[in-house]
Amino acid sequence: MASGGRSQVWEHFTKGPSGTVTCNICTASVSQGSGSLKFKNTSNLWAHLKSKPKEIYEKTQKEAQPQVPTTSLTQPTLKQVLEKTTKWTLNDPRTEEMDKLLMEMIATDILPFAIVEGAGFKRVMAKAEPRYPLKTEKFFRTKKMDEIYTGVVNKIKKLLSVENAGNSISFTTDCWSGSNEALMSLTAHFIDKKWKKVQLVLTVKSLSQSHTGQYIGETFLSMLEEWEIDEERVMLVLRDSGANMVKGMRLVEMPDLSCSAHILHLVINDGLSSQRVVVDILAKLKKIATHFNHSVTAQQRLSKIQEELGVPQHSIIQAVQTRWNSTLHMLVRMIEQKRAITAYASDHGHFSCLSAEEWSIASNLAETLGPLEEVTLEFSREDSSTSCILPCLAVLQCLLESEGPTTRGIQTTRKFMLDSLQKRFAKVKDAKEVVLACVLDPRYKQGPLVPEILVKVKTWLKEAMETSPPDSATETPSEETDPKRPRTEDQVPSLLDSLYDTVLLPSTSEAVEPEGIIEELERYFREPVIDRKSGNPYDWWKHNTNRFTRLSALARQYLSCPPSSVMSERVFSTIGNIYEDRQSSLKGENAEKLCFLYYNLPLLDWSY
Known part of the structure; x- marks a missing residue:
């Protein structure tokens, strides 16, 4: 339709300066009527257009028709209004489904129960579904979580049955201590009847006594009993190398093995701490990393230098004691940022930069550690099995025995790692x-x-x-x-x-x-x-x-x-998030259930 209320017929006519109207098709003059402007109309124009080709006239008429709104102009009935605004009853299936979805959201997204009482959340729910009677924080914490937890437990017990999991199940276990709680985890690993490798988080149990070997062993047996798993079905237990954990498994006569990732961590630390020159270089680099990670001004200055030198604008990585590969990542990033760090030290001071020889040693150290990280990642993969341990150790031995960099300190570091590898993995290999x-x-x-x-x-x-x-x-x-x-990626x-x-x-x-x-x-x-x-x-x-x-x-x-107890360690990372400040008063039992649901709901595809 023509814009501004103008008739569609004007698409085919042109008004001249003296008020005459000319047909764009045949150039004939057409009258709009006589007299004043208010008596002029488009009737003659339409009559003239009708004498032209039929398809032009019909098309123009069709376009001139007023557009009918797509939405219904019918007023909703009182029944329809009530259906859209009346609250559902508490036992309405739609209410129960929303309760279930909200509790699952709290568990899988690690949200505080109090989110349901927040003003913003209430506004969203009122807009999204005003008929839903939103419950209190107490309802989800004391009732709905237990209902879902019970349902998931029953489903997992079926998965753990001999019919599905077979006669043998392997486990990983670990201990963790926070400011308010001490916990022990248990994860189960088996191959189901369809030959799918399954990993389940079974328990995160509060420890109420001193972590002696006897208490650890007894707690492990009690967790098996809770899940109705016979001791004879235990294939192997992966644990850390802590004396209390080792003793605990021995006392209850469980077939056990140290976590290979943890042993490799000790092997690498043995090598890194064996040479004074390596220790000093790492100390310098950690000091540099600390400087940039604790000063916004330093980060901004470094960013400007990176831009001026054309160096990648990456932040400086800080090594942490609990993960050896963070030392490798720090080394690699420092080497990448060598020019920028050197320029910063020259302009602003604050720390002592590495000498040319030290940079060379750092580079060769990173070269030595790189393949070791590949093995660590192999040990930590979810689908890895203890079957990879011997091949990995054979490869590491070949690597450390081969002729490496001749830089001062590196050859000796490699030798110490090789000796430690053979010593610490001796029992595992046999x-x-x-x-x-x-x-x-x-x-x-x-x-x-x-x-x-x-x-x-x-x-x-x-x-x-x-x-x-x-x-x-x-x-x-x-x-x-x-x-x-x-393959998940193209690999050279x-x-x-x-x-x-x-x-x-x-x-x-x-x-x-x-x-x-x-x-x-x-x-x-x-x-x-x-x-x-x-x-x-x-x-x-x-x-x-x-x-x-x-x-x-x-x-x-x-x-x-x-090959490792990494899954148990990841459980505690989740627990740390659950126990953050906004939930610091959360009871241990509730934290255990939330952690259990966090891991197992997605595994079950929220079907239980």
Whole structure:
């Protein structure tokens, strides 16, 4: 329609300066009527246009029609108004669903219960759904959380059943102390009947007594009892190397193992603290990092220098004592910002910059530590198994034995790390659970094992196969496929990749003697190893269960355990967020339930 109320017919006519009207189609003059302006109209114009091609006239008429609003002009009835404004009853299914969603939001987003009583939240809810009768903080804290917690517990108990999880479950456990609470965590790890690796947070339990070995052991057993898990189903317990934790597991006779990530942390710290020159350089760098992380002015000045020099405008990273790889990240960032830091020290002082030799040592130290971080990340991955421990240790040994940088202090640092690696991992390397997990992983098999260990392997596997029934609970596909784990990123082969290729070369036929090993084991060893990066050991066993019925049952047990207790540590990071200032008065029992729901609701896809 023509703008400003002007008739659509004027699209085809032009008004001249003397008031005449000319047709744009045929150039004929058309009268608007005689007399004053108020008597002039468009009737003659429409009549003239009608004599022109039919499609022009009809199109113009259609465009001249007033637009009908798309929304209904009908007034809502009283019933409709009441339906949109009347509050739902407390037992209305819609009310209960909203209660459930809000409680799940509080748990999974780590929000304080008091959020439901905030003025802003109430305004949002009143606008989004005015019919919902919003409950108080007390309702969610004392009633709704318990309802959801009970539902999730019951669902997880079904997941932990022998029918789904099999005969063996592995665990990780750790202890944590805050300003108001001391807690002990328990996470469960198993491979379900569909060959999916499952990780569950079972318990975050308050510790009310001194953390003696006996108390730790008793608490562990009580947590198993709460979840109705027989002690015989415990495959392996991953824990830290604390004396009380070690003693606790020994006292209750649980098969246990130290966290490999924690041991590697100690190994690297042994090396870093072995040389005075390295200690001094790291101390200088930490002082520089502290200066920039505690001064906004220093950060602003550094940013200007970075811009002037064309250096990446990254902040300076501060190393923390509890995570060795933060030292590596600090080193890498300092080396990247070397020019900017040197210029800052020259202009503003405040700290002593590194000498040319010290910068060289720092660079070589970062080069040494880089591959070690790759191993740490391998130990910490959610889908990692204890099967990766021996290959990783073999690679680290090759790395530290190789000829590295000749810079002062670095060679000795590497030697100390190698000695510490061999000493601290001695028990882990000989553990039956670690060795068999490696053998039963189709990516590794006997590759990293020496012949004398393979002799034990044959004995252990034969004994285990004689006592373990075939795993009939697992589901197998009808056709065999070549299982692959998709790569998450394009990776250029690293130094570690080449070292893995070396340590995972297939063993000779002499290393695996057939005498005394049943045919199933022989056939498995003759199978080619699958790709370390793209191959998925769980999918491989899923597709080969029918070919190796007894070995697959053992693989389901031994591949279930992670190489580290990192998941238990992550639980405490969550607890720290739950116990922040706005919830500092939260009772320990409620914190345990919130942490439990935080991890397990997404895992269950909010279905329980």
